[in-house]
Amino acid sequence: MRPFDYERPRRVEAALAAVEQTPGAVYLGGGTNLVDLMRLGVVEPECLVDVTGLPCDRIEEDGGGLRIGAAVRIGDLAAHPAVRRRFPMLAQAALRGGSGQIMNMATVAGNLLQRTRCPYFNDVTKPCNKREPGSGCPARNGEHRNLAIIGHSAACVATHPSDLAVALAALDATVCVEGVAGPRRVPLTGLYRPPGDDPRRDTVLEPADLITGIEVPAPRVTARSRYRKVSDRASFAFAVVSVAVVLDLGVRNDGETGGLAEGRAVRDCRIVFGGIAPMPWRAVRAEEELRGARAAEPDFARAARAELAAARPLRDNAFKVPLARNLLVRTLTELME
Template identity: 70%
Template sequence: MRPFDYERPWNIDAALAAVRDTPGAMYLGGGTNLIDLMRLGVLAPELLVDVSRLPFDRVEETGDGGLVIGAAVRSADLASHLGVRRRYPVLAQAALSVGSAQIRNMGTVAGNLLQRTRCAYFTDVTKPCNKREPGSGCPAVDGVHRNLAVVGYSPSCVATHPSDLAVAFAALDAVVRIEGATGPRRVPITAFYRDPGDDPRQDTVLEHADLITGIEVPPAGAAAHSAYRKVCDRTSFAFAVVSVAVVLEVTAGAVRDCRIALGGVAPKPWRAERAEEVLYGADATEENFARAARTEPAGARPLRDNGYKVPLVRNLLTRTLIDLAKKGA
């Protein structure tokens, strides 16, 4: 690990300035991923600017019935927040599925969105990886990729994004609040992650010194009927093989509102628009749920060893829709 500097500014302007003035600076939240990557030699920031104690550590009600979740809210606090549990079960369940109790106590909401892929080639500095070293190649395409992407990838990178919260936020149409050099801006979570294309280095649209300050979650409505289901290679403390976040409102036997995001299949939370289209206005029947699920992941092109993710995510989505419809009835 290379020596680095550490600063803990007490206000956002100081934090922004500290990172802006140092090209090799990075923000530090809970550190549950960044510190590991520094130990592995994947990242070597010159300066860590600790933003975990900036005043973005609360879940706040907005006037219209939505929420703003502070960037520094810990996953554990999000999972146990009463308003979140009642009005956005999908988000509370996703937060509870993060890592282990220790990880949830440390990891922040913004850090969860910004964690890096767990592709084993990315974390192994003795092997090529376009995300780490642009142009070095992607060994995963023909290598060990059982748990990598089936859709939305590019020949230069087949990594998946590992965040659970991002999948729930995508189904909730959440918006990321960002402070940057040009002032504050808002980016919908669905536009927050970049397609890997030819340059998979940057996972998100954030520029240097941009700082997430919070996540806006629109007013609840249908979100009270929502669920997050995560399937892993062991019972707890693992990244999703696939996951689904579903918001489903059924009125008089018909689907009135439906928002679906898939995790573990793509470099970003994958909004299942095709399935949503099939379901809007349709009768809330098991047949229709299965028919909708069969359209996803739309455009899937599984790699040699991960074709199982396609039936897996379809089955999981069908079942989650059925269970939610039953619950709502």
């Protein structure tokens, strides 16, 4: 590992100045992703600016919603009473994000900003457009079983690995960012960039931008939610496919019996997939199909097919299409119970 400088500012302004004024400086949270990339030689920062000492490590209830500090540890998020009581889907996603050791170190902001686990990105002996634009994407014809089936480009088929980002996107969360030009708020669904022709940048953040917190609005009283994840192992594994669903049910007004499941309709929903795209994938087509439709398995299956019609799987990951479809249908069906 190359030598590097280290700073631990106590104020947000000092952290911003350190990264802006020091070429090659990057922010350091828990380090569970960044340090691995440094050991592999994928990134070689000149200076690490440790932001875990900033006053961004609290979870506060706010009008029925939450404000989650960027430096909150994943384990603390999963165990927080307000999260478990009002946002169980968020706790479910946090608990599926890694081992106990990782959860005790990794921060919320770091989890959202972790880099892809594509094997070619992590191997500096191989070409990779995400590391060196124009060098190629060997994953397209190589090892891509766990990579993207939708939203990818000819330049990059990597997937985003965060479980937490998928759940937060479904909860309509907003990211609070401090930058050189001042503070701003970015919808979590607008935080990530599609790969396009230059996949180096995963997000819309500028180099000195610092996430200070995440705001989660109050849930609808009648909404049900769930996060489900399919992985190669029961724990300590990234998602092959995951889905976060928020479902709000009403009663059909077409004369059917109101109190029974077959008399229910989908009043509103939010669906976000993980493990299938370069970012948390908002299933807009499926949501449109479901709003006002019967809350029944055939309608769930139709919505899933509509969303995944745009999938462009590669040679070895076409199995993700029926897997994602079945996972969404099963999750929606379980939320009816």
